[in-house]
Amino acid sequence: MARWARREDARLLTGKGRYVADIDVPGCLEAAFVRSRVAHGRLRAVDCTAARDVPGVLGAWSATDLPDLPPVAILDRLSKDDAVAGREWPALVKDRVRYPGEALAVVVGEDRYRAEDGVAEVNATIDPLPAVVTPSAALRDDSVRLFDGLSNIALRGEAGTPVDPSVWQDAAVVVEAAYRQQLLMPSPMECRTILAVPEGDRLTVWAGHQMPHRLARSLAASLRRPADRIRVVVPDTGGAFGSKSAMFPEYLVVAYLALRLGRPVRWIEDRLESMLVATRGRGQEQTVRLAADTEGRLLAYELTIDADAGAYPHLGVTLPMITASMATGAYTTPHVHATVRSVLTNTMVTYPYRGAGRPEATTAIERTMDLLGRRLGIDPVELRRRNFIPSDAFPYETPTGRRYDSGNYSAALDLALRTLGYEKWRAERSRRHDDPDALPLGIGVSCYVERSGGEAGLLHEFGSVEAHEDGTVTARCGAASSGQSHETLFPALVAEALGVPETHVRLIEGDTDEQPEGVGSFASRSAQVAGAMFQHAAGLLVQEARERAAESWGLPVDEVDWADGGVHAASGGPAATSLGDLVKATGPLRVEDRYETSVAFPFGAHVAVAEVDPDLGTVNVLRLVAVEDCGVVLSPATVHGQTLGSTVQGIGQALYEGITFDDVGVPCLASGFLDYLLPTFAEIPPVDIRHTRTPNPGTPLGAKGAGESGCIGAPAAIVNAVADALRIADPGLLQTPLTPDIVWRAARAPGHGEGVR
Amino acid sequence: MKPAPFDYVAARTVAEAVEALGGTGHKAQVLAGGQSLILEMRLQRVRPDLVVDINRIRELGGMSIEDGDLRVGALVRHTAFESAEVAPGPLGTLLSRAVVNIAHPPIRSRGTMVGSFGWAHPASEWCAIGVTLEAVVEMTGPDGTRSVAAGDYFLGPHRSERRPMELITSVRLPLLREDTGVGFLEHRRTGFCFAQVAVAATLTVTDGAISGARIGLANCADRPVRARAAERSLAGADIGPLPEGARLPDDHLFAHAGRIAAQEDAAPVAEPYADVEYKRQVIAVLVGRTLLEAAADQRARLAVREGRR
Amino acid sequence: MKITLNVNGAGHFVDVEPRRLLADVLRDDLGLTGTHLGCEHGVCGACTVLMGGRPVRSCLVLAVQCDGSSVRTVEGLAEPDGEPHPLQRAFSAEHALQCGFCTPGFLMAAAGALEADPGLADDPEAIAGVVGSGICRCTGYEPIRRAVVRAAREQRGTAGRAP
Incomplete structure (x- = not known):
């Protein structure tokens, strides 16, 4: 076996990784930002005078000092034009603070210590305004508007069509509930990073990032420079989970200052500032209504979403539409209608976080399925089986406008139950139910449909495959890895497609000079989109090689075959040449590709077993089974790692992670990771991961996305298990995170069954 | 954040440290392990002018x-x-x-x-x-x-x-007598946070009756608290057979002591995810369970001694 | 203040402000950027190094406190000839890293535990303590546990896969 399982490991395990903070640039200045301590207020004055006198400080500026500092440009229809209109996001606060920690000024120093010394000397005067930190508060209190004269509602949208009132009236049973999907912090271990280095008339920007080309275009647009004057390079990146795909205000300020000063400037986000000003995920207030007949066959489903978009109309405005369009879930419900109001609040902007809209959709329908099952006295597994979209019904058009590509939902659930030993746990659940001294135990199921690859307009990737005279191959693409093993997997894929040794192929990505066009890494698209692109590009290279060989040998192309990394005449004989020799003989051989896929719909089932201590409210997850179907798996170890890591993030949403706010809208996070509790090893139950395999019919490769499913399926399974253990009648009592105090209160409430002590 | 600047003295003797602490009119902090001090300095909730490092005082x-x-x-x-x-x-x-x-x-x-x-x-x-x-x-x-x-x-x-x-x-x-059993339980949300409530207890048992009980509470007031009212409720009580099962019966004397500790001894301060009502509940439950652990520890020690005899 | 640090067997004389954290001196003054800063308040563990053989958070130790001490970082984990430490091989084999940012901290916490206790392989609680002393957002931790078990078994001489 090779010494290292992944190419990345050779440097990442020996301290030779190179993240933005590690890059040694002579004369580099470090930036630190002056942060608002209030959530909402009118900025009266910022005085940077004293900061400029601090030893080691090279400059300090507020928005007033930098009249030509542009606002944050929002490209690519990330938001809606009418949501953005009149709601400019300044890179430094001009007159109104709209979220706690919003940058009031920037200080650059010889190092971070000096820059922070300067920050301490900046004085800002802010007249506080009342703050609204939830959608309901922002909707209730119309006197608090984030933008004068404009509504706090930045977008109204819907998926599906309204359900006829008669459906509800005539249904045998209708259940209703309200759920809150709390704001979460993606919390990659490396916070946001940017290093801007002016070089002649160009600017090289190093950033831990998922979408280097978008960052380059956004900076170019904001700074009004030709796009080819900005190069973005993504070195090793310490995790992203959706949170590193934008151009943030701080990035714009750093790039601007590097150009203005003619010196390299770097900003390494500190964890404490990250907790105030890094993007949040989730943040939805939902109400649901689900109708069924007496047999439990679903008749109609309605989901209303009031989404927390954050303080400025960025991607968080349109993101909840993903939830709406995925509202249908795994079922044949004939009528589904989802409505969205994206609401501005005094919090940092909401943004995609692993799962991005799908955990919210899954949790809503899957919690409600259990509610319906309890109401009808139908086992939750049986209820789901009665309503699954059957495996022969694909492609399936959902009432919310999705075209599910392929699936076998009951197979995934069956495998999950078999893996768990469902009947055994059912018996244990009954035994404990009859024993007043035993801790109650519950089983929770969650069946999800995921959407991977991206949305229309972002379903393609660019790349190239180039053969060299020495027989090696260079693959380039527009993706950027933040832990997804691209450097190992993409060369392996290209090598297999070409029939050359893996070691002969190397990958270059995350560099806008090397790869002029690119889309990036998000929406679980590495294998599905970039992988399919490489397979396609390798095919183009083979084709080109055959044509060249055919020409030099004077043969028709269809008489030239490709095998084992070289061309040879189909008839046999001496006409054969390796790839390297072909390049030597015929010149540079490089194919460019732009490959477009369709949206894919991975799916699966999670089953959780949870034990609850009703006296303390603690939840102990005893087992978690995650069955995932992401089509053809390129690398079982990588997919397993993605699924487990994502599942643990789902456990975090279910049980631990949340933000509380003080009376004036400032998050109670002053002690950082001692306040915002991420799951640690001590909190992880035994997790079994299994796969079913239903290929993606949209590409020859057959892979669907694999990065996000865990956190999509897990939360509802865990919450359903807790509700099952406590036999809770009112689902509204169990809002995530299920902290012990929440669960204790829920356990004391009247149950729907007998025997809750 | 980085700590703000400060002066630093690495004292070699207690006298040197005391002199440094008293020698100026400014704010000084003693640095031993530093796992709270440096954390608080990084969070800039503590900004000493002088740090007196005592790590070199043998x-x-x-x-x-x-x-x-x-x-x-x-x-x-x-x-x-x-x-x-x-x-x-x-x-x-x-x-x-x-x-x-x-x-x-x-x-x-x-x-x-x-x-x-x-x-x-x-x-x-x-x-x-x-x-x-x-x-x-x-x-x-x-x-x-x-x-x-x-x-x-x-x-x-x-x-x-x-x-x-x-x-x-x-x-x-x-030091504690050999006829004393000890218990310590902590309730917190994950492995990486402070206790919402922690309880320490000792029980000394003479001839089957409680002759001494000590109960201490962490994070149940603005300072550590001795649960004296709960201790009094146990004095002289016959300890009886220890209940089995995950949950202490409501009518058990330890559960009773727990409720007294929660209501009379504690003065909980509300925190995110733990308001006063919930904290009192946790104190009641945890005190009962910690006493049970101490009683079991006492029995185990007794069994070892009797086995030895 | 002028101090002497022995890092990975090499002596360094550095002149530092008292407030500078060990992590910053390692990274910025000595160029040893393998030690990462993930939270800078002692929780996440990415900056864990060995100080006098014991794992410490280098973000919560002042460099001046280390005057005359020996410090070991991830750069000093492999043999001088470049042969990887058993932990490095085990982390790779068990896929105990993805983005790699937290990895140096877990490696050093585990290295400290392995060196202190040759019987670590038989002490699941101690291993849980090591794995439970840091935050990883990619792996879900179980692969890290398996890697530590694997390396501990190899050290004990009964090589085998983690259960």
């Missing part, structure tokens, strides 16, 4: 048994208590059961027990144990040395009887 490094007490010097790290052999008898067991609740190994290899007394955080495990066992805090200042009983030492969050120019040189914890 005389503060030791632990010894003196006159029936375990004397813990100011540089003894948390990790020293991970083995129950750290002190003879039930005291070693109690300390070893408590210490695993303090953060995690890399923090425990720097942080110190005496530093916890100096920091006086309301959720500190050591401070609650100090109050429970009637430990003594020994300090040296410009006017010499003095000792303060732990019960009098704590005044509130990060407030204590220690004067700014004084250095805590050691804490003395009384």
